[in-house]
Amino acid sequence: MSKYDPLREHLARLDDVVWAAKLDDLESILGSGLPKSARDHRTWWANSGGSLVHQNAWLDAGWRVERTDLPRDVVVFRRLRIGGTSLAKSANAAIAESSDRRSSGEKMLARAMPALRQPVTVTLRAEWTILGDMHKIPCSAAGIPTGAGISRIVYLRDGDTGSVVISTSAIQLFYRSLRLEMKAAQDGVPSVDSGLLERLQLNASDPMEFDVIRPGNAWLLTDGRGRKADLDLDSERELVGQLLTLQESQGGMPVQFVTL
Numbered sequence: 001m002s003k004y005d006p007l008r009e010h011l012a013r014l015d016d017v018v019w020a021a022k023l024d025d026l027e028s029i030l031g032s033g034l035p036k037s038a039r040d041h042r043t044w045w046a047n048s049g050g051s052l053v054h055q056n057a058w059l060d061a062g063w064r065v066e067r068t069d070l071p072r073d074v075v076v077f078r079r080l081r082i083g084g085t086s087l088a089k090s091a092n093a094a095i096a097e098s099s100d101r102r103s104s105g106e107k108m109l110a111r112a113m114p115a116l117r118q119p120v121t122v123t124l125r126a127e128w129t130i131l132g133d134m135h136k137i138p139c140s141a142a143g144i145p146t147g148a149g150i151s152r153i154v155y156l157r158d159g160d161t162g163s164v165v166i167s168t169s170a171i172q173l174f175y176r177s178l179r180l181e182m183k184a185a186q187d188g189v190p191s192v193d194s195g196l197l198e199r200l201q202l203n204a205s206d207p208m209e210f211d212v213i214r215p216g217n218a219w220l221l222t223d224g225r226g227r228k229a230d231l232d233l234d235s236e237r238e239l240v241g242q243l244l245t246l247q248e249s250q251g252g253m254p255v256q257f258v259t260l
Contacts, residue, residue: 004057006030011061011077018066020250023073042068045075069251076250124243125226126218128152134208139176146172149231150213150241155206162254164200167241169234171212174260200258213240 002008010029011019027033038044038054045065049055058064058077066078102110131143134153148169155162168174178196185197185204197204218229218240231237238259245257 002053002057003030003032004054007054008057008061011058011063014079017079018250019063019077020252021075021077022252023075026075039070039073042070072252074250074252121222122243123221123226124218124229124240124247125221126150126213126240126244128211129214129217131210131212134179134182134210137175137179137210139172139179144172144175145212145214146170147215147232148237149215150218150237150244151175152211152244153200153202154209154211155202156208157203157206160254163248163256164202165241165245165248165255165257166200166260167234167237167258168260175210201256213244 006029007026023034023039035044044054045068047055047059047064049059059080062080063077064080066076068075129143131137131141137144149171151166151168151171151174153164153166155164166174174196178200181197182204196202202208213231215231216228218231219226220229220236220240229236229240231240241257241259245255248255
């Protein structure tokens with residue numbers, strides 16, 4: 001019996017497609033500590049298999065390590081194989097029994113469906129453009145995009161970092177409204193309250209950094225084939241924002257997604 005069999009069994013029981021695991025949680029599952037190399041070297045978490053019994057534990061269970069964030073003690077696993085459910089098997093059996101009674105169109109559709117039901121991997125590749133300290137960047141800063149896109153506010157509160165990912169049709173207008181509300185709140189003067197601070201769950205006095213995804217800096221890839229995301233489309237911009245939010249949440253940082 002391998003030391004890593006409990007990890008294999010745990011992964012085999014999971015219903016999730018992605019699992020972001022803390023190293024401490026993995027040690028609890030194993031019932032013993034991980035070697036020092038697991039905490040220091042990303043290569044320990046490769047997907048080579050072979051004689052590496054620890055890697056075979058997740059590979060044999062139908063999972064692979066998608067990425068590591070060792071400074072945060074996080075490893076993200078992704079399922080490779082997605083098994084059919086008993087409901088699907090029952091449905092397939094029922095179809096097989098009645099196959100002689102299907103029309104030619106139904107048979108053609110049935111032959112086309114297996115390829116369409118293969119597991120699909122959808123990946124986002126995006127690059128943040130750093131604009132900097134929100135308390136110092138003027139509303140008229142040239143680096144703030146005027147059109148639609150994705151922005152992110154990373155804040156520090158009580159010693160912990162958190163973030164808000166925002167999908168908006170006008171980044172510069174959003175930034176201006178938020179900055180005016182922040183300044184009014186800090187100065188204690190009356191202002192037209194846009195409600196942005198409350199909606200984004202931000203405190204005007206918190207340290208904040210502002211980043212954006214510029215047009216052309218977000219790509220959507222499906223099974224290795226990709227194209228630029230069209231951030232002018234509401235639905236596509238929201239998809240990018242949701243994927244960015246998921247990525248940050250898997251790293252263990254509190255994050256929320258807001259559409260404006």
